[in-house]
Amino acid sequence: MLFFLAAALIVSTPVCHAQGVIDAFGVQVELVSRPRRIVTLAPSLGEMVAELLGKDLSRIVGVSDRTDFPAKLKQATSVGPYHRFNVESVLALRPDLVLATADGNPRDRVLRLRELGLPVLVTQQTNLSDIESTLLLVARSLGLIERGKQLAQEFRQGIGEIERKFKSEHSLRVLMQLGDDPLIVVGSDSFLGDCLRRLGVVNVYAGASQAYPRPAREDVVSKNPDVVVILSFDENLKRNEEIRSKWLAFKGLNAVKTGQVHLVQMDELLRPTPRILEGLQTLGKKIYGKSENLR
Amino acid sequence: MASQRISVKKTNRRFFAYFWSILILVLVILIALRWGASVAAWEVVLDLRVPRVLLALGVGMGLAVGGAVLQVLFSNPLCEPYILGISSGSAVGVVIGLSSGLSWNFGGLVGTSFLGALAFAGVLYWASHRIHRSGLGKGRSVLLLIGVMLGFLGNSLLALWLALGDPTEIQNASTWFFGDLSRARLSGAIIVVTLVVVICAAICSWSSQLDALLLGEEEASAIGVDVQLMQKTLIGLTSILVGLCVSGGGVIGFVGLLVPHGVRRWVGASHRDLLPLCALWGAIALVFADWVSRWLWRPYELPVGVVTALVGAPCLIGILLRDVREVD
Numbered sequence: 162m163l164f165f166l167a168a169a170l171i172v173s174t175p176v177c178h179a180q181g182v183i184d185a186f187g188v189q190v191e192l193v194s195r196p197r198r199i200v201t202l203a204p205s206l207g208e209m210v211a212e213l214l215g216k217d218l219s220r221i222v223g224v225s226d227r228t229d230f231p232a233k234l235k236q237a238t239s240v241g242p243y244h245r246f247n248v249e250s251v252l253a254l255r256p257d258l259v260l261a262t263a264d265g266n267p268r269d270r271v272l273r274l275r276e277l278g279l280p281v282l283v284t285q286q287t288n289l290s291d292i293e294s295t296l297l298l299v300a301r302s303l304g305l306i307e308r309g310k311q312l313a314q315e316f317r318q319g320i321g322e323i324e325r326k327f328k329s330e331h332s333l334r335v336l337m338q339l340g341d342d343p344l345i346v347v348g349s350d351s352f353l354g355d356c357l358r359r360l361g362v363v364n365v366y367a368g369a370s371q372a373y374p375r376p377a378r379e380d381v382v383s384k385n386p387d388v389v390v391i392l393s394f395d396e397n398l399k400r401n402e403e404i405r406s407k408w409l410a411f412k413g414l415n416a417v418k419t420g421q422v423h424l425v426q427m428d429e430l431l432r433p434t435p436r437i438l439e440g441l442q443t444l445g446k447k448i449y450g451k452s453e454n455l456r
Numbered sequence: 457m458a459s460q461r462i463s464v465k466k467t468n469r470r471f472f473a474y475f476w477s478i479l480i481l482v483l484v485i486l487i488a489l490r491w492g493a494s495v496a497a498w499e500v501v502l503d504l505r506v507p508r509v510l511l512a513l514g515v516g517m518g519l520a521v522g523g524a525v526l527q528v529l530f531s532n533p534l535c536e537p538y539i540l541g542i543s544s545g546s547a548v549g550v551v552i553g554l555s556s557g558l559s560w561n562f563g564g565l566v567g568t569s570f571l572g573a574l575a576f577a578g579v580l581y582w583a584s585h586r587i588h589r590s591g592l593g594k595g596r597s598v599l600l601l602i603g604v605m606l607g608f609l610g611n612s613l614l615a616l617w618l619a620l621g622d623p624t625e626i627q628n629a630s631t632w633f634f635g636d637l638s639r640a641r642l643s644g645a646i647i648v649v650t651l652v653v654v655i656c657a658a659i660c661s662w663s664s665q666l667d668a669l670l671l672g673e674e675e676a677s678a679i680g681v682d683v684q685l686m687q688k689t690l691i692g693l694t695s696i697l698v699g700l701c702v703s704g705g706g707v708i709g710f711v712g713l714l715v716p717h718g719v720r721r722w723v724g725a726s727h728r729d730l731l732p733l734c735a736l737w738g739a740i741a742l743v744f745a746d747w748v749s750r751w752l753w754r755p756y757e758l759p760v761g762v763v764t765a766l767v768g769a770p771c772l773i774g775i776l777l778r779d780v781r782e783v784d
Contacts, residue, residue, distance in 0.1 A: 239755060240755055241755040241756055241757070242756070245631065245756070245757065246755075247493045247750075247754070247755040247756070247757060248504060248638065249492055249493040249494050249500055249504050249505075249750075249755075250493050250494050250754075250755040252494075252499065252500055252503065252504065253493075253494030253495055253497060253500050254494075269639060270638070273639075276641075277499075277503050277504075375619070
């Protein structure tokens with residue numbers, strides 16, 4: 162009798178079945194079918210998980226710093242900045258899913274988490290298509306495959322619309338600047354380089370061997386871009402204006418002549434999530450605002 | 457009778473020096489294990505804090521003993537493991553390993569950093585051999601200058617890599633260049649502690665010869681010390697020791713400088729007690745500094761080298777100024 166009672170109890174208890182998910186690097190990660198204690202190690206991943214989960218955000222127990230969208234995620238425990246997250250803080254949260262990114266999380270710390278027996282799913286977003294595949298991968302790890310497919314399709318359509326909208330006959334030559342001292346610009350083999358391609362413009366550093374090259378300022382001047390886009394992480398307006406004024410000093414530069422030196426402060430553009438569609442719309446309007454080539 | 461009383465007093469003083477040092481070390485270890493970035497769950501303590509405390513113990517011991525020996529060998533109180541360029545060699549090794557796509561383990565970057573340190577130490581050893589063969593009177597200062605030049609060479613190679621390297625790898629390695637014990641693994645930490653203890657014991661066996669060297673090279677030779685053999689052996693052993701510490705914990709300054717100064721003032725210059733107490737206080741200093749680095753702004757972690765420099769530099773200036781006042 163007792164045996165049957167015990168058997169009935171075991172059958173009636175909800176069991177989280179294990180599932181094998183292959184991450185962006187081909188590593189098979191064993192996960193529970195419905196993770197309840199999720200830690201995200203980049204703001205973009207927190208945002209993506211929140212988008213997939215909808216209202217059930219209590220499942221996200223830890224996030225990296227600056228994970229501020231949606232605002233409710235600010236209440237989750239911080240595990241430190243994405244580029245130097247604290248291994249001990251992650252382990253103490255006893256997560257059943259850790260989402261990491263190869264684009265910024267220190268490799269040795271991610272491997273350390275795996276050594277400690279945590280289920281770590283590593284994603285990679287080097288171009289816009291990767292956002293779609295990451296959405297599908299994260300959705301699968303959360304047990305929300307249909308929701309993931311739906312969001313991925315919406316994203317694909319959004320990108321298609323942007324490409325159609327901003328396709329131009331005469332391609333503008335654009336410099337996208339990330340850092341000022343030293344000067345860091347966007348190369349071809351990078352996430353932001355792909356953003357420029359989708360907007361139908363020519364990246365003046367498309368031929369660089371590095372994803373984020375550091376050219377001399379005189380090299381940029383010799384390339385004479387039609388548009389300069391300065392992406393800034395800094396909220397100090399005075400400093401941003403100083404960075405912008407460095408380009409305005411080159412009166413002969415096409416971008417200066419046509420008033421096309423833009424300062425952009427948008428998380429939407431800097432985070433590889435579906436929200437990048439909004440960022441691309443705004444950037445496209447800035448770049449093509451004064452151009453007659455826009456279809 | 458009076459000499460007997462002095463001897464008993466000396467023995468008591470030695471006993472209390474070791475007793476207090478061990479007591480403080482145990483206390484610091486307990487603090488470092490109990491408090492950290494999160495609540496002290498067993499798995500956190502066993503998997504993360506124990507390896508880290510062990511590594512800090514080994515690296516602190518090695519750096520302090522290495523510093524104490526180098527200060528005697530080069531007759532320069534400001535000499536420490538880094539001034540000889542060995543740490544720069546180690547950092548160059550890490551950069552080469554990173555460029556080859558290796559990771560942080562004994563077969564990877566820890567190995568290449570160790571080889572880098574040994575390569576620079578090899579140049580130093582070869583130079584010392586040449587200097588002695590040529591009979592240059594001021595061999596020790598020449599060797600010191602060669603060490604400084606090696607440091608410049610290593611730093612230039614690092615600057616070249618920082619200018620041309622992959623930003624992600626630079627970011628990963630940057631914490632290591634300022635000292636980082638967060639990569640500690642239990643197996644690696646045990647290996648480092650074991651090797652450091654063995655090398656420190658070997659160095660301690662030269663205590664009486666080091667005491668003789670305090671009188672000067674000629675005086676030490678006159679009382680039967682083979683100065684050249686001692687210098688070569690100790691430079692070799694110290695290089696291995698420092699290479700091991702730098703490869704395990706990154707570039708950590710001031711422990712090798714400050715600890716020998718403080719201990720020397722406390723127990724005197726006799727190496728029989730100076731070296732073991734340097735080992736104990738080096739361990740105390742680094743375990744404590746590492747705990748501060750991970751506890752103060754939790755969950756953020758400061759590079760431990762920044763903490764040792766922030767505490768070490770003002771302390772050292774204070775000690776040196778007090779010495780100047782005493783001389784006056």
